[in-house]
Amino acid sequence: MIDLSGVHKAFGANRVLRGVDLSLPKGQSMVIIGGSGTGKSVLLKCVLGLVVPDQGRITVDGQDVTTGDRDAFLARFGMLFQGAALFDSMRVWENVAFRLLRGPGRLPKDQAREIAVEKLRRVGLKPQVADLYPAELSGGMQKRVGLARAIAANPEIIFFDEPTTGLDPIMSGVINTLIRDIVVEMGVTAMTITHDMTSVRAIADRVAMLHDGMIRWTGPVAEMDQAADPYLQQFIHGRADGPIESVR
């Protein structure tokens, strides 16, 4: 269970998060939606400790994320970054096996490579891809490699940051299906941030809308279309008119 209560974060005068309260039950897939620049990525990075909140408390299974063994805490997570964030200087398999090759529980190179190739296969990539460098891959393939890296060490919690941004609709569909399948198959807790409504419907058990630095609406994905909140309705239907101000 991931719990956020009263989380605030400002960058100078820009108050990005203004008291976020959110709960994500274990084994569920939550998608956080909201306009660009509303602090979705910052929220996710606060949970991982990449950004330190100014106020508020974040706990994972009751443990405050700022206390305890940091390596053990991070070992529970996998993350797919928006641009995949693959290490350019390493081959694809070394990227996937990065965690397996380092740290206290590191594996022999051959075994780590075997697992990496298996994870690549799981995300639909052939073993030949393992020896390529990230720059030799298309955007969609890089996302898949990022996904393979996120699941390589069998994490309990996976975060997906804009998993379909920059991909064509077919590749977006492939990535959405992969994410959903992997989340169900591994039984992980997942938190995804996106403004792609197709992704929301494909991935989410629950949806939360972040607006103006706070959670505007949260509930099961099945109830999203019937919700009365005008902000949510404007966002999910992509209307220019409504309570959310848009620059035209």
Add this chain to the structure above:
Amino acid sequence: MSRFLASLGRPVLAVLAAFGRVTLFAAETLRHLFTPPFYLREFGQALLQIGWFSLPMVAMTAFFTGGALALQIYSGGSRFNAEAVVPQIVAIGMARELGPVLGGLMVAARVASSIAAEIGTMKVTEQIDALTTLSTNPMKYLTLPRVLAATLAVPVLVAVGDSIGIAGGWLVGTAKLDFNSATYLANTRDFLEAWDVGSGLVKGAVFGFIVALMGCYFGMNSGRGAQGVGAATKSAVVSASVLILAANYLLTAVFFTS
């Protein structure tokens, strides 16, 4: 009046704050020297990149500098009949000053820029965040190997540069200035003291530390986008160069002022 004083004080405070941040960054880097894990592969790669691949550039710089120095000393020395001191002055000048300073500046141009651009790009493409989520400390994985490699590699580059610079002076001295080869070499050997070379190597280590530290510091604190990485690269080279010259003065004052 108070506005005038404030306008004077603001940049001073900004410089002091920047100095403080760099000092904390250096302390954080060095702290990782004593705690495992140690990334030997990254250290080896950094050693190769910073040391081996800088060698041709440092060698060429030293060779031409040694040759030019011989010509200058001969020409200047002839004004008071001191042409014969060319071998000694070339050797001392290369070992104490020109070898370490020019070597350090050339490495700053090549290495500080490359480190800042590499780490800056990693930052803007979230690779640094990815390292953290993969339970790998970026300071330990990226900064420490580079700083350590540069601190060890630059003195070696300086030693090679000193030798090549002296060889450049010898070549010009014997081929153009009519020095006897054996006499030139004997004068170089007899007048060059161990501390002349040793002080240059110590300077090289300090300059190497500065170069890699500046590259890593500005890379880690790079702004967003291509402009941010470009600015970080420029700041790394400028800061490293200025700090090398300042450190050179301080070290020279400490080593050679009795």
